[in-house]
Amino acid sequence: MTEDEEILEAFLEESRENLDQMARDLVDLEADPGDAALLARVFRAVHTVKGTCGFLGLHHLEALSHAGENLLGALRDGELVLDAATTTSLLLLVDAITAVLDRVAATGTEGGDDHAEIVARLSLHLDRPAPSPEPAPAPSAPPPPSAPPPPASTLTPASTMTPASTMTPAPAAGWTTPVADPRPGPDDTAPPAETTIRVDVSVLDKLQDLVGELVLARDQIGEVALTDEDGPLTQPYRQLRLITSELREGVMRARLQPVGAVLGRFHRVGRDLATALGKHVAVEITGEDVGVDKAVNEALRDPLLHLVRNAIDHGIEGPAERLDAGKPALARLRIRASHERGRLQVEVADDGRGIDVDALCARALALGLVTAEQLATVGPAERLELIFVPGLSTRGDVTTVSGRGVGMDVVRTDLEQVGGTIDVTTVAGRGTTFRIDVPLTLAIVGALVVRGGTGRYAIPQVDVQEVVHVETGDLGPVLRLRGRLVPVVDLAAQLGLPRSPAPAADEGGDVVVLRSGGRRFGLLVDEVGDTTEAVVKPLTRAIRAVPVYSGVTLLGDGRPALILDVAGLATAAGIVDERDQLTADVIDLTSSSASAVGAAAPAPIDAEVLLATGTDGGRLAIPLEVVRRLEHIATGRIERLGAGEVVQHDDGILPLVRVAAIDPGRGVGIGVGVGVGIGIDADRVAGGDGAWLHAVVCASSVGLVGVLVRDIDDVVARPAQAGRPATRPGVSTCLVLAGRVTEVLDVEALVSEAGLRSPV
Amino acid sequence: MTAPPPTTATAGDRARMATFEADGLLLGVDVARVQEVLGGGDVTPVPLAPPAVLGLLNLRGRILTVVDARQRLGLAPRPVGDNDDALVQVVLGSGGEAVSLVVDRAGDVVDVDLRSREPVPVTLDATIRTFVTAVHQLADALLLVLDVDRALAVGGSKWEVTGAGTGH
Numbered sequence: 001m002t003e004d005e006e007i008l009e010a011f012l013e014e015s016r017e018n019l020d021q022m023a024r025d026l027v028d029l030e031a032d033p034g035d036a037a038l039l040a041r042v043f044r045a046v047h048t049v050k051g052t053c054g055f056l057g058l059h060h061l062e063a064l065s066h067a068g069e070n071l072l073g074a075l076r077d078g079e080l081v082l083d084a085a086t087t088t089s090l091l092l093l094v095d096a097i098t099a100v101l102d103r104v105a106a107t108g109t110e111g112g113d114d115h116a117e118i119v120a121r122l123s124l125h126l127d128r129p130a131p132s133p134e135p136a137p138a139p140s141a142p143p144p145p146s147a148p149p150p151p152a153s154t155l156t157p158a159s160t161m162t163p164a165s166t167m168t169p170a171p172a173a174g175w176t177t178p179v180a181d182p183r184p185g186p187d188d189t190a191p192p193a194e195t196t197i198r199v200d201v202s203v204l205d206k207l208q209d210l211v212g213e214l215v216l217a218r219d220q221i222g223e224v225a226l227t228d229e230d231g232p233l234t235q236p237y238r239q240l241r242l243i244t245s246e247l248r249e250g251v252m253r254a255r256l257q258p259v260g261a262v263l264g265r266f267h268r269v270g271r272d273l274a275t276a277l278g279k280h281v282a283v284e285i286t287g288e289d290v291g292v293d294k295a296v297n298e299a300l301r302d303p304l305l306h307l308v309r310n311a312i313d314h315g316i317e318g319p320a321e322r323l324d325a326g327k328p329a330l331a332r333l334r335i336r337a338s339h340e341r342g343r344l345q346v347e348v349a350d351d352g353r354g355i356d357v358d359a360l361c362a363r364a365l366a367l368g369l370v371t372a373e374q375l376a377t378v379g380p381a382e383r384l385e386l387i388f389v390p391g392l393s394t395r396g397d398v399t400t401v402s403g404r405g406v407g408m409d410v411v412r413t414d415l416e417q418v419g420g421t422i423d424v425t426t427v428a429g430r431g432t433t434f435r436i437d438v439p440l441t442l443a444i445v446g447a448l449v450v451r452g453g454t455g456r457y458a459i460p461q462v463d464v465q466e467v468v469h470v471e472t473g474d475l476g477p478v479l480r481l482r483g484r485l486v487p488v489v490d491l492a493a494q495l496g497l498p499r500s501p502a503p504a505a506d507e508g509g510d511v512v513v514l515r516s517g518g519r520r521f522g523l524l525v526d527e528v529g530d531t532t533e534a535v536v537k538p539l540t541r542a543i544r545a546v547p548v549y550s551g552v553t554l555l556g557d558g559r560p561a562l563i564l565d566v567a568g569l570a571t572a573a574g575i576v577d578e579r580d581q582l583t584a585d586v587i588d589l590t591s592s593s594a595s596a597v598g599a600a601a602p603a604p605i606d607a608e609v610l611l612a613t614g615t616d617g618g619r620l621a622i623p624l625e626v627v628r629r630l631e632h633i634a635t636g637r638i639e640r641l642g643a644g645e646v647v648q649h650d651d652g653i654l655p656l657v658r659v660a661a662i663d664p665g666r667g668v669g670i671g672v673g674v675g676v677g678i679g680i681d682a683d684r685v686a687g688g689d690g691a692w693l694h695a696v697v698c699a700s701s702v703g704l705v706g707v708l709v710r711d712i713d714d715v716v717a718r719p720a721q722a723g724r725p726a727t728r729p730g731v732s733t734c735l736v737l738a739g740r741v742t743e744v745l746d747v748e749a750l751v752s753e754a755g756l757r758s759p760v
Numbered sequence: 761m762t763a764p765p766p767t768t769a770t771a772g773d774r775a776r777m778a779t780f781e782a783d784g785l786l787l788g789v790d791v792a793r794v795q796e797v798l799g800g801g802d803v804t805p806v807p808l809a810p811p812a813v814l815g816l817l818n819l820r821g822r823i824l825t826v827v828d829a830r831q832r833l834g835l836a837p838r839p840v841g842d843n844d845d846a847l848v849q850v851v852l853g854s855g856g857e858a859v860s861l862v863v864d865r866a867g868d869v870v871d872v873d874l875r876s877r878e879p880v881p882v883t884l885d886a887t888i889r890t891f892v893t894a895v896h897q898l899a900d901a902l903l904l905v906l907d908v909d910r911a912l913a914v915g916g917s918k919w920e921v922t923g924a925g926t927g928h
Contacts (some may be wrong), residue, residue, distance in 0.1 A: 008817065068778060073768060134921065209821050209822075210821075212821055213820065213821035251884055330875070335852050380775060453807070454805070455804065455805060455807065495807035495808060496807055496808060497807055537823050540816065540823060540824065540825040540859075541825070541855065541857060541913070541914075542810060542811075542812075542813050542825040542827065542859070542914035542915040543806050543816075543825065543915060544915060545915050546806070546808045548808060549806075552816060554821070554823070555816055558818050559804055559818060560804045560816040560817070560818050560823050561804070562804075562806060562816075710881045
């Protein structure tokens with residue numbers, strides 16, 4: 001890059017920042033036109049652009065900013081009062097200058113558009129002076145020694161349609177036109193003190209790498225130093241530890257930029273949108289100083305824009321409607337950023353009409369995105385989450401129904417990509433609040449270190465929901481967790497590793513419950529280690545294509561550890577998205593002419609079922625909505641009670657039922673197929689190593705009932721269409737699920753077939 | 761062998777080549793590409809990685825991919841029970857990152873006369889021919905000049921690996 005190019009580059013960057021600031025200031029000024037300091041700052045921004053443009057030979061830009069400077073000069077001098085129309089014109093000027101800057105950046109030239117319209121528009125304001133008839137004695141401030149040409153004289157000729165170019169003074173004039181700080185007010189001239197400098201990001205990256213190494217070296221010293229508590233190294237080591245921690249923190253912070261770089265725009269966006277829609281909205285932004293990694297800042301831009309637009313477009317009512325509702329006509333849109341637990345929270349809250357959750361549900365039902373059964377099982381908060389479901393938000397007239405929701409699935413996905421989350425609360429008639437939570441930086445993530453097979457892996461903490469210890473007997477393909485079944489993935493098996501020392505039979509295992517997007521699953525690991533602040537390094541080229549990793553980090557002992565990509569892991573393990581229409585591998589048995597139901601076409605889903613292997617070896621499916629928990633019981637604990645089987649559980653007695661094998665030889669036919677009692681296949685169970693069974697504890701009209709099965713296999717979605725007619729009582733239908741012919745149980749029928757009665 | 765001196769790699773018609781052995785073959789790379797030579801080290805395996813990737817290595821805060829030269833070049837696997845500690849890793853720069861190539865033994869830095877360059881003999885196995893740009897007949901052995909970028913582009917497209925088999 002030549003020196004000239006560098007200067008140009010610096011100019012472009014600085015100007016963009018100035019223009020951003022200027023747009024914000026203008027919106028503020030509109031609210032408080034008397035703020036002289038703000039006005040002075042806006043004036044200075046335009047003046048700086050103008051001056052530098054002259055220097056760089058960007059004459060068109062210079063003319064453009066000159067037109068703005070004239071108008072701002074008149075405003076500053078009290079000849080005009082800033083009103084909405086003037087603000088709009090000045091904001092248009094900001095847009096025009098930004099556009100030209102973009103073109104300069106892209107092509108190196110200013111382009112052919114001379115923006116005569118804007119120049120004319122700016123001039124027009126000068127033609128209709130402020131109410132005060134005699135502007136001449138510029139209020140209070142004495143004319144500066146080298147003032148710009150008296151306003152009156154410059155303004156008149158500049159008016160109406162003077163082509164921009166003719167207004168251009170000599171190129172260098174920008175530097176000499178002595179308007180820079182003509183009337184030092186108490187606080188408006190001194191430019192903000194030079195407390196910032198520009199640093200190349202690569203320098204910061206290097207620093208960060210070095211700090212990472214320093215931390216490793218420190219830890220190695222620590223191992224020596226801490227062997228002897230009273231040794232001479234203990235104290236210096238503690239000191240070293242403290243300093244390195246602070247250094248690391250400082251270097252991290254040096255990479256942060258104020259979130260205001262993104263938030264600041266919303267004054268303008270909010271104003272423009274509200275004006276266009278005829279609404280009155282006050283945009284309040286707080287926490288603009290909060291620092292955040294540039295990459296995270298970038299990632300926030302689109303989602304926030306979406307939220308702000310939605311809030312003003314759909315959430316906030318028009319003035320009349322607000323007054324009718326007993327609210328002030330002026331609506332408030334609050335955007336608040338803050339640090340919390342090492343993460344950035346951004347809240348976007350409006351005081352509009354709120355989201356109509358019922359309408360949202362109705363919409364989702366009408367679109368076939370959910371079933372009534374699914375809706376029945378979830379609370380209001382979860383129903384509100386429907387706005388994040390893909391498909392709901394992109395339909396045309398959703399806004400009239402839900403009041404909100406355009407592209408919210410995209411918002412959520414965008415945030416998740418940087419390890420963020422979003423949630424929403426709403427109060428009908430009172431407003432809606434979205435809360436975004438993102439990491440401060442992508443370069444360091446909190447991570448949980450786990451061992452799987454022979455290796456250690458780091459899992460980003462943001463994806464970790466909890467860690468549960470599971471007894472050996474309960475280890476299986478699914479885990480029952482507070483009423484929900486969670487599929488379990490064995491990390492070592494997923495990575496194709498041998499399990500390191502076979503876990504002792506009675507130790508059980510640790511399952512890390514992970515969530516990525518709408519996918520939740522448990523990861524069975526051999527050991528759960530510490531949490532760590534992992535410095536994320538990119539994957540090397542050779543392993544970039546492996547989908548289950550997202551990066552590499554160095555552990556305390558200096559060894560690399562792969563950072564697991566939870567979304568990639570879920571995909572590799574075939575975990576389906578709870579939010580999506582499930583596309584389970586299902587084929588309807590009844591459509592023997594398979595063309596009726598395209599084999600690959602996702603069937604409509606009505607519910608999930610638990611797949612299990614029955615005591616007779618057949619595949620069973622139990623509707624998940626009735627399943628309450630899974631029990632692992634030794635057959636020795638099964639006791640007889642009358643004709644049935646029971647097991648003592650907690651303080652009560654749990655009746656057990658099993659779906660018996662149909663044995664034509666014994667003449668057990670349809671109608672008596674459900675056997676209750678130990679007789680029918682007890683041999684198979686009691687003998688040999690089949691000494692354990694699972695009881696799928698289900699809710700029924702007679703209370704909890706345990707359905708005995710040999711194995712718990714999986715949880716899958718079941719298609720809505722009817723299957724083949726039932727073969728025996730207690731079975732509602734037969735389907736092919738996950739590749740096997742499966743009997744779907746009807747627990748209620750099973751219970752009545754077994755003759756169970758409700759306890760007194 | 762110690763790290764080669766940072767001299768200019770080529771001067772006129774001569775080139776300085778760092779050499780190493782894998783499965784009895786003598787391989788050479790431009791000495792300027794060699795960043796460092798390490799002993800067999802502490803390599804963290806990467807499950808599901810391409811077969812030639814032995815794992816990752818932390819080299820003073822930089823994370824390197826460790827690639828097995830024998831596997832990558834289609835040579836016979838190292839006999840089981842070989843002393844892994846005797847292995848040598850040659851750290852080579854390629855495409856903006858460094859990769860450590862595990863070889864059987866490091867050799868000398870040799871001066872070759874570029875005019876003695878010969879085409880790759882067709883008798884060479886097809887896989888390794890993909891990675892060799894030329895050969896030089898040295899006094900006591902045939903030196904295969906390795907195409908470093910191609911050899912280290914593990915995990916690239918299939919085309920990259922097999923497409924140019926008959927190229928040189």
